[in-house]
Amino acid sequence: MNKHAIHHITDVPYVYGKNTEILIVKLRAASKEIKNCRIYYKDRYDFNGEFKVNEMYKVLETELFDFYEAEIFIEEKRYRYFFEVEDFNGEVIYYNERGVIEKKPSEDNAFIYPYLAIGDLYEEVKWAQEGIVYQIFPDRFNNGDTSNDPEGVKPWGDKVTIDNMFGGDLQGIIDKLDYFKDLGVTMIYMTPIFLSQSNHKYNTRDYYKIDPCFGDAGKARELVNKCHAAGIKVIFDAVFNHSGHDFFAFKDVMEKGQKSKYKSWYFINDYPINTENPNYITFSNYESTMPKLNTSNPEVKNYLLEVGEFWIKEAQIDGWRLDVSDEIDHSFWRAFRERIKKANEEAFIIGEIMHEGASFLRGDQMDSIMNYPFRQMCLDFFARRCISASELNHILETNRSLYTHSINKQMLNLIDSHDTPRFLTECEGDVKRMKLAVALQYTYIGIPYIYYGDEIGMEGGADPDSRRCMVWEDENQNKELFNFYKKLNYIRKNNKALVHGNYKNMFKKDNILAFKRETKLENLYIAINNNYEEKNLKVDFSEGFDLYEEKEIEIKNNEIKLEPMSFRIIKM
Structure with missing residues (x-):
């Protein structure tokens, strides 16, 4: 037995409360080594009674590790526990606070979960889990009110540059509510x-003022109200890592230097301020117009928390997407969560984190992140075609092992955004490759995420090219792709196993990924054939209904046929 692989800590995601009654406990072991895994547990203050014993079941399988899990219940909500692990050779070891031991341990060294406290329970955002996100870059989506067009506005559809503008606005988004409803999206996220x-x-420049080229506070409220009437939630974008260089506090520092009462709002190296060669910390290494805010300063912290709360109440928005959130301290985000959830307990808090974000997703800060690791694995498997199905499944499982079940269901599974090249462009214009990635978006655990225009086949390279104007002429839209998205939205909404079901890999070879999504009421089998050739796949069922093709599937010799570059969503 590979004892080095055995691992558990008394912290998220290895132990946490499912609710006020149930504790979820996870143990890691080496891949394909363990025959049986059990947890021994009892009240931490029960020194004389016998331990209860529960079987632990495998819930994750990576190339290196298997993860076992159990749900345990003690009425007093205080836990003392240790593990028993048996391999296929009959070797049995025990695991407690001292690590791996050969004999059943004494109670003194058991793991302790002191108390299943209500205040430590994570309140999941259930409405978000069942949602479909649509991201909008407002200036490029739709010009609904030409009277507020900025000076020098370019004709719609002209080539984009770093600094040109096209007149898209909030009225333009309102005007397309029927489009959103037809497509089937349930959540709009707008960049700032x-x-x-x-x-x-x-x-x-001003966190309390809607940019006039988009509208005003009244127009923002109108947008939110009309979206809510249509069953669509609205997420605003908060930029709290940095301000503009024309923000009142930084302007004061530029004018008054060391005498400014706002100098500690930023990280200034020396004076006077030099915006040509910044002598202050900025976003990235070159954005002189984006000086970094000192969120450890109580005044800055309180100012930004009030901004967050203000728009939740003023416009009745449904949450915030937090720009560059991994460069802001955890204590700020804990305070932000407390303030926002007090204003709206169902608000959805999303971090822009382009890597794994476990330290921000422990239940005390953010509800979700933009799942860029999902994008990267889709790029490698479907677009670049440089990893195998086995590697793809390994990455999926490894990424999921970092978070609790609730958080995994809330991850925003994007394949592109305003900060990346368009996925179709990454696929060299091959719509078939993109459709397979989208099929995975809609059938894997997490929230599907559409970047405006992807649904009608828009392309674009790196920023700013990925921020082209939305194409509204019917003859220039890929209607077949639009209907593809529309149908997947319908399937996901009407099959809750795609939202709440467990993930179990069934096949991961020959560029084919197959898995099940299962609940007590539903059992779905998904197969994705990332080959330009027809393939046959062995299955463990004898009949089923293809939800996408809307017909019974044909099974011969326990095999189903997979057309080239195709997928199946089979209800059993």
Whole structure:
């Protein structure tokens, strides 16, 4: 037995409360080595009674590790526990706070989960789990009110540059509510709409003012109200890592230097301020117009928390997407969560984190992140075609092992965004490759995420090319692709196993990924053939209904046929 692989800690995601009654406990072991895994547990203050014993079941399988899990219940909510692990050779070991031991341990060294406290329970955002996100870059989506067009606005559809503007606005989004309903999206996330000199608005001048080129606070409220009436939630974008260089506090520092009462709002190296060769910390290494805010400063912290709370109440928005959130301290985000959830307990808090974000997703800060690791694995498997199905499954399982079940169901599974090249462009224009990635988005655990225009076949390279104007002419839209998205939205909404079901890999060879999504009421089998040739796949069922093709499937010799570059969503 590979004892080095045995691992458990008394912290998320290895132990946490499912609710006020149930504790979820996880143990890691070497891949394909363990025959039986059990947990021994009892009340931490029961020194004389016998331990209860529960079987642990495999819930994750990576190339290196298997993860076992059990749900345990003690009425007093205080836990003392250890593990028994048996391999296929009959070797039995025990695992407690001292590590791996050969004999059944004494109670003194058991793991302790002191108390299943209500305040430590994570409240999942159930409405978000069942959602479909649509991201909008407001200046490029739709121009609904030409009277607020900025000076020098370019004709719709012209070539984009770093600094040109096209007149998209909030009215333009309102005008397309029927489009959203027809497509089937349930959540709109807009990049920043607050006053700023740029087209992207990530260098905020005034956090309390909607940029006039988009509308005003009244128009923002109208947008939210009409979206809510249509069953669509609205997420705003908060840029709290940095402000614009024309934000009142930084302007004061530029004018008054060391005498400014706002100098500690930023990280200034020396004076006077030099915006040509910044002598202050900025977003990235070169964005002089984006000086980094000192969120450890109580005044800065309180100012930004009030901004977050203000728009939750003022416009009745349903949550925030948090820009560059991994560069802001955890204590700020804990305070932010407390303030926002107090204003709206069902608000959805999403971090922009382009890597794994476990330290931000422990239940005390964010509800979700933009799942860029999902994008990267889709790029490698479907677009670049440089990893195998086995490697893809390994990455999926490894990524999922980092988080609790609730958080995994809330991850925003994107394949592109305003900060990346379009996925179709990454696929060299091959729509078949993109459709397979989208099929995985809609059938894997997490929330499907559409970047505006993907659904009608828009392309674009790196920023700013990925921020082209939305194509609205019917003859220039890929209607077949639009209907593809529309159908997947319908399937996901009407098959809750795609939202709440467990994931179990069934096949991961020959560029074919197959898995099950299962609940007590539903059992779905998904097969994705990432080959330009027809393939046959062995299955463990004798009949089923293809939800996408809307017909009974044909099974011969326990095999189903997979057309080239195709997928199946089979209800059994």
